[in-house]
Amino acid sequence: MTDYRTLSSRYVYNGRNIRLRVDNVLLPSGKETVREVVEHNGAVAIVAVDQEKNVLLVRQFRHAAGQELLEIPAGGIDPGETPEETARREMQEETGYAPGKLESMGGFYSAPGYASEYLHLFLATNLMPARLIAEDTEEIKLVKMPLKEVIELIQKGDIEDAKSIAGLLYYLKFKTG
Numbered sequence: 001m002t003d004y005r006t007l008s009s010r011y012v013y014n015g016r017n018i019r020l021r022v023d024n025v026l027l028p029s030g031k032e033t034v035r036e037v038v039e040h041n042g043a044v045a046i047v048a049v050d051q052e053k054n055v056l057l058v059r060q061f062r063h064a065a066g067q068e069l070l071e072i073p074a075g076g077i078d079p080g081e082t083p084e085e086t087a088r089r090e091m092q093e094e095t096g097y098a099p100g101k102l103e104s105m106g107g108f109y110s111a112p113g114y115a116s117e118y119l120h121l122f123l124a125t126n127l128m129p130a131r132l133i134a135e136d137t138e139e140i141k142l143v144k145m146p147l148k149e150v151i152e153l154i155q156k157g158d159i160e161d162a163k164s165i166a167g168l169l170y171y172l173k174f175k176t177g
Helices: 083-095 147-156 162-174
Strands: 005-014 018-026 032-040 043-049 054-062 067-071 074-076 097-109 118-129 141-146
Touching (some): 043 083, 043 097, 043 162, 054 083, 054 147, 067 162, 074 083, 083 097, 118 162, 141 147, 147 162
Antiparallel strands (some): 043 054, 054 067, 054 141, 097 118
16 A cells, blocks of 8 residues: 555535545546545443443434434544543433443444544443533433343444444453353
8 A cells, every 4th residue: 555645635514523625636547646634533332331330321312314313422532532431421411420441442434435433442330329420411312221122222223333343242242241
């Protein structure tokens, strides 16, 4: 891939959460083409499991999907924040719980064909009630679901969000035996 080169770049949109960049690139074959890239600062996604073996999910309306989705807690990394700090903040903002223990489970790109967003995946346990502190999360509904029901929810299409499916399946496969 050493012959894959960016010849030029220009920004066509600079928003609150994303920037859209258009690159002219030279492929290894020698062909020139255009790539559109959504730049994002990265995010976290958290599989939160309480002492009763329930997973904490959030139900919220997602404008781009045009519907409410059932998801694991997640959110964007603010400038100057570490992924761990973001995970702790998002847990408190979206669920009203703080993790006593926070463990990294790796991460993944959300849509590498067109976006730079990298999601850091965490496991949150030893959950403790914490005051909700966010301003824009009043529409988020907390849903506690027994872990044994997660696979069925995914199979039925009740969980359609890719980061949630990836995070939950990773946890079930590699962290529960």
